Amino acid sequence: MFGLLLIVVFCSRALALDNGLARTPPMGWMHWQRFRCLVDCDAYPDECISEKLFKTMADKMASEGYLAAGYEYLIIDDCWMAKNRDAQGRLQPNATRFPSGIKALSDYVHSKGLKFGIYSDYGTKTCAGYPGSHGHLETDAQTFAEWGVDYLKLDGCYADLDDLEPGYIQMGKFLNQTGRPIVYSCSWPAYQEPKGVKPNYTALRETCNLWRNWDDIDDTWSNVTSILKWFSTNQDRIAEFSGPGHWNDPDMLIIGNFGLSYEQSKAQMALWAILAAPLIMSVDLRTIEPKFRDVLLHQEVIKINQDALGIQGRLITTINKIDIWTKPILPKGDKGALSYAIGFLSNRVDGYPYRLNVTLAQLGINQSENYKIQDVFDPMSVEVTQSEKIFVRVKPTGVVLLTATPISAKQ
Ligand SMILES: *[C@@H]1O[C@H](CO)[C@@H](O)[C@H](O)[C@H]1NC(C)=O
Ligand SMILES: *[C@@H]1O[C@H](CO)[C@@H](O)[C@H](O)[C@H]1NC(C)=O
Ligand SMILES: *[C@@H]1O[C@H](CO)[C@@H](O)[C@H](O)[C@H]1NC(C)=O
Ligand SMILES: *[C@@H]1O[C@H](CO)[C@@H](O)[C@H](O)[C@H]1NC(C)=O
Ligand SMILES: *[C@@H]1O[C@H](CO)[C@@H](O)[C@H](O)[C@H]1NC(C)=O
Ligand SMILES: *[C@@H]1O[C@H](CO)[C@@H](O)[C@H](O)[C@H]1NC(C)=O
Numbered sequence: 001m002f003g004l005l006l007i008v009v010f011c012s013r014a015l016a017l018d019n020g021l022a023r024t025p026p027m028g029w030m031h032w033q034r035f036r037c038l039v040d041c042d043a044y045p046d047e048c049i050s051e052k053l054f055k056t057m058a059d060k061m062a063s064e065g066y067l068a069a070g071y072e073y074l075i076i077d078d079c080w081m082a083k084n085r086d087a088q089g090r091l092q093p094n095a096t097r098f099p100s101g102i103k104a105l106s107d108y109v110h111s112k113g114l115k116f117g118i119y120s121d122y123g124t125k126t127c128a129g130y131p132g133s134h135g136h137l138e139t140d141a142q143t144f145a146e147w148g149v150d151y152l153k154l155d156g157c158y159a160d161l162d163d164l165e166p167g168y169i170q171m172g173k174f175l176n177q178t179g180r181p182i183v184y185s186c187s188w189p190a191y192q193e194p195k196g197v198k199p200n201y202t203a204l205r206e207t208c209n210l211w212r213n214w215d216d217i218d219d220t221w222s223n224v225t226s227i228l229k230w231f232s233t234n235q236d237r238i239a240e241f242s243g244p245g246h247w248n249d250p251d252m253l254i255i256g257n258f259g260l261s262y263e264q265s266k267a268q269m270a271l272w273a274i275l276a277a278p279l280i281m282s283v284d285l286r287t288i289e290p291k292f293r294d295v296l297l298h299q300e301v302i303k304i305n306q307d308a309l310g311i312q313g314r315l316i317t318t319i320n321k322i323d324i325w326t327k328p329i330l331p332k333g334d335k336g337a338l339s340y341a342i343g344f345l346s347n348r349v350d351g352y353p354y355r356l357n358v359t360l361a362q363l364g365i366n367q368s369e370n371y372k373i374q375d376v377f378d379p380m381s382v383e384v385t386q387s388e389k390i391f392v393r394v395k396p397t398g399v400v401l402l403t404a405t406p407i408s409a410k411q
Contacts, residue, residue, distance in 0.1 A: 015202070015205060015206065016205050016206060016243070016245050016246050017172070017184070017205065017206055017207055017208060017209060017245060017246060018245070019176065019181050019182070019183075019184075019209070019245075020181060020245075021181055021182075021183045021209055021245065022183050022209040022210060022244075022245055022246070022247065023244045023245055023308075023310075024244065024305075024306040024307075024308065024310065025210075025247050025276050025277060025278045025279060025305055025306065025310075026073055026151070026183055026185075026209070026210060026247070026278045026279075026280070027069075027070045027071045027072060027073065027278070027279040027280070027302075027306075028071050028072060028073025028074060028075055028115075028117065028151070028278075028279075028280050028281070029057055029061060029066070029071060029073070029074050029075065029280065029281045029282065029283075029285070030073075030075040030076075030077055030117070030153070030252060030280045030281075030282050031049065031053070031054075031057075031075075031076060031077050031282065032077035032078065032252065032282055033217060033218070033219065033251075033252045033254055033257070033282035034257060034282045034283050034284055035047060035049060035053065035282075035284075036079075037049065037078060037079040037128045038079075039079055039094070039097065041096070041097060047284075048097065049076075049079045049080060049097060050097035050098065051097065051098045051099070051100055051104075051105050054074060054076060054105055054109070055105070055108055055109075056286065057074060057285055058074050058108060058109045058112045058114055059112065060285035060286060061074060061112070061114055061285065062112040062113060062114065064285065064293070065297055066281070066285070066296070066297065067112070067113055067114060069296075069297045069299070069302060070279075070302055070306060071279070071281060071296075072113075072114055072115050073114070073115045073116075073117045073150065073151045073183070073280075074109050074114050074115070074116060074117065075116075075117030075118070075119070075151055075153060075280065076117065076118050076119055077119045077153065078119050078121075078126050078127055078128045078130065078155070079126075079128050079130065080093050080094065080097075080098065080102075080118070080119070080130075081093060081094065081126070081130040081131055082094045082095065082130075082131075083130065083131070084131065085131055085136070089136060089139055090139055090140075090143050091120065091131060091133075091136075091140055091143055102118070102147045103146070103147045103148065106147050106148040106149065107148065110148060115150035115151060116147075116148060116149055116150050116151070117149065117150060117151030117152065117153065117183070118144060118147070118149050118151070118152060118153070119152075119153045119154075119155065120132070120133045120140055120144075120152065120153075120154055120155070121133060121154065121155040121156065121157050121158065121159075122134065122137075122154050122155065122156050122159050122164065122167050122168060122171065122187075122188075123155075123156060123157050123158030123159030124158045124159070125157065125158040126155060126157060126158075127155055127157035127158075132157075132158055132159075133154070133171070134158075134159065134167075137167070137170055137171045137174050138174045138177075140174075141171065141174035141175045141177070141178050142174075142178055144175075144178075144182065145175075145178035145179070145180040145182070148180075149180075149182055150180075150181070150182060150183060151182065151183040151185065152175065152182055152183070152184055152185060153185040153187070154168065154171060154184070154185065154186060154187060155187050156168075156187040156188050156190065156191040159191070161191065161192060161195060161197060164188040164191060164192065165188060165199075165200060165203060168186050168188050168207060168208070169203065169207050171184075172184055172207045172208065183209045183210070184207070184208050184209050184210075185208065185209065185210050185211070185212070185249070186204065186207065186208035186210070186211040186212070187211065187212045188204075188211065189201075189204065189211050189212065189213045189214075190211075190212040190213060190214060190215065190216075193213060193214055194214070194215060198237075199211075201237075201238060201241040202241075204241065204246070205241050205243075205246045208246065209245060209246060209247065210246070210247040210248075210249045210278050211247075211248065211249055212249045212251060213230070213231075213234075213238065213248050213249065213250065214227060214230050214231075214250070214251075215227070215230075215251075216251060217250075217251040217252055217254055218254075218259075219254050219257045219258055219259035219260075220254075220259045220260075221259060221260055221261075221264050221397060223254075224254070224260070224264065224267070224268050224271075225347065227250045227251065228250075228271055228315075228323070228345070231248070231250060231275060231315075232314070232315035232323070232325075235312075235314045235315065238312075239312040239314060242276055242310065242311075242312040243310045243311070243312075244308075244310040247276060247277070247278055247310075248275070248276075248277070248312060249277060249278050250272065250275060250277050251280075252280045252281070252282040253268060253269065253272060253279060253280060253281050253282065253283075253296065254268065254282065254283075255268055255269060255281070255283065255292055255295055255296055256281070256283035256284075256288040256289065256292035256293065256295075256296065257282075257283055261397070262291055262292070262295075263395050263396075263397060263398035263399070264397050264398070265292055265295045266295055266377055266398065266399055266401075267345055267346075267397065267398055267399035269295050269296070269298065269301050270301060270343050270345075270376070270377075270399045270401040271325065271343055271345060271399070272305065273301045273302070273304040273305035273327075273341065273343075273401075274304065274313035274325045274326070274327040274341055274343045275312055275313055275327075276305060276307070276310055276311065276312045276313065276327070277305070279302070279305055281296055283296075298376075298377075300376045300403075301376060301401065304327065304329060304341040304376075304401075304403070307327075307329040307330055307341075308330060309328060309329060309330060309338075311327060311328045311329075312327070313325050313326055313327025313328075313341065313343070314326065314327075316363050316364060317362075317363070319356060319358065320348075320354070320356065321346065321347045321348045322344050322345065322346050322347070322348065322354065322356050322394055323343075323344070323345040323347065324342065324343070324344055324345075324358065324363060325342070325343040325345065326340050326341065326342050326343075326363055326364070326365065327340065327341045327343075328340055329341055329403070331405065332406070333367075333368050333405070333406025333407065333408065334368065334406065334408050335367070335368075336367070337367035337368035337406040338367065338406075339403060339404060339405045339406065340360075340363075340365050340403065340404045341376075341401065341402070341403050342363065342365075342401070342402040342403070342404060343399055343400070343401050343402075344356065344392050344394045344399060344400040344401075344402075345394075345399050346394040346395060346396055346397055346398055346399070347397070348394075348396050348397075349396050349397060350396065351396070353393035353394060353395045353396075353398075354393065354394050354395075354396075355391060355392075355393050356391070356392055356393075356394060357389040357390065357391050357392075358389070358390055359386065359387050359388060359389055359390065360384065360386040360387075360390070360404055361386040361387050365386060365404055366386045367406065368386070368406030368407070368408075369385055369386060370383060370384070370385055370386075370406070370407045370408070371383070371384055371385075371386065371404040371405060371406055371407060372404070372405045372407050373390060373402055373403070373404055374402065374403045374405070375400065375401070375402055376401040376402065376403065377399075377400070377401055383407065390402075
């Protein structure tokens with residue numbers, strides 16, 4: 001019996017990437033969704049992809065509460081590079097837009113208490129056509145380590161589908177060999193899944209700290225719902241591979257930009273929390289409206305996302321076009337009964353907040369007889385048995401986010 005237990009522990013350890021990083025879903029800021037490949041600094045000096053943009057965002061992350069809330073990685077996406085490698089074959093930044101170099105920018109980001117992330121691509125070119133890492137993996141891993149990179153997003157444009165998995169595994173080895181702990185964000189499923197190729201999620205979990213599963217997010221609510229649809233449709237296949245150190249990644253938060261209403265922003269935040277998704281903002285932190293900033297900084301929602309169990313939530317049922325998702329979280333009650341986050345996501349567009357009732361038992365939350373229910377966005381608290389009806393009102397394309405915590409006795 002004891003021997004069997006040891007074997008189980010040993011096996012489960014061998015199953016995941018062990019670089020000690022991303023024990024909870026990574027949180028940070030990345031430029032892509034908001035700033036794309038805007039490189040015209042003459043026309044858009046404050047918005048172009050340049051060291052100035054990243055320094056300003058680092059300042060805002062540190063001074064406006066984002067870092068304190070947990071958003072620690074500042075990540076550069078595509079379009080930072082010069083069109084060619086240097087004489088030694090190393091990647092180099094565009095010298096006009098990054099006159100101080102990447103090491104200096106990384107030092108600046110670190111001086112703010114943040115961690116520094118960068119982008120490259122496994123193929124022969126990046127998605128925007130800059131130099132790819134193909135044939136240069138070891139050099140690039142070393143260059144990133146020398147620059148003080150803490151997080152690498154490795155994209156998969158301009159690569160052979162068959163070559164992706166072995167290539168990403170190889171890059172993972174080179175990153176490990178640098179001796180510098182670097183969060184490794186992979187993209188190979190995002191290239192395989194849309195082509196109908198089922199990625200090897202066991203290999204992903206052994207290789208990467210997080211991976212993009214599906215299509216890129218643009219600035220629109222329909223993208224949020226289609227990503228959620230993909231995650232729920234595929235949850236039985238992918239959810240189990242998420243956990244401390246290795247996460248499914250539904251892509252960036254688009255909160256605070258142009259496409260989502262306030263209610264839809266709360267919905268994205270709540271559902272990304274339930275999915276244990278990486279929380280990577282992509283918004284102009286200089287101009288974001290305070291109410292959207294408050295959504296991004298919402299402590300209780302972040303706490304659900306960062307829950308130490310690291311369990312990816314699931315869609316449990318849909319009632320009258322309201323999707324009901326649950327995620328087991330801490331604390332535990334008597335006899336190990338778990339707490340839960342419960343998200344009610346409305347796919348309705350008709351008029352008033354839609355009234356709905358469910359019991360916890362109906363959602364499979366039945367390990368304790370009594371629970372304390374709390375509303376995360378509209379603070380209120382009530383105690384129920386697992387078979388008592390709970391009533392919620394869900395706004396059109398909005399969310400209600402509850403937590404259910406086991407209590408030993410109804411008070
Ligand atoms: C640097 O970026 C600018 C656009 O901002 C571009 O015109 C220039 O050719 C780039 N330089 C190199 C060396 O790639
Ligand atoms: C490299 O891999 C080994 C074995 O998984 C691990 O113990 C170590 O922490 C890794 N080092 C880095 C820098 O990622
Ligand atoms: C998936 O990857 C794992 C771990 O690398 C390996 O043991 C397994 O054989 C792979 N499965 C398939 C179907 O290739
Ligand atoms: C986002 O919307 C765009 C425009 O409709 C579409 O091309 C893209 O495939 C969508 N992505 C996702 C993840 O739904
Ligand atoms: C509870 O919801 C069901 C549909 O799920 C509905 O038939 C019933 O009338 C509701 N009960 C109350 C008291 O609103
Ligand atoms: C608790 O819920 C699960 C999932 O719905 C169900 O399989 C199980 O039978 C329930 N247990 C009890 C005691 O009702």
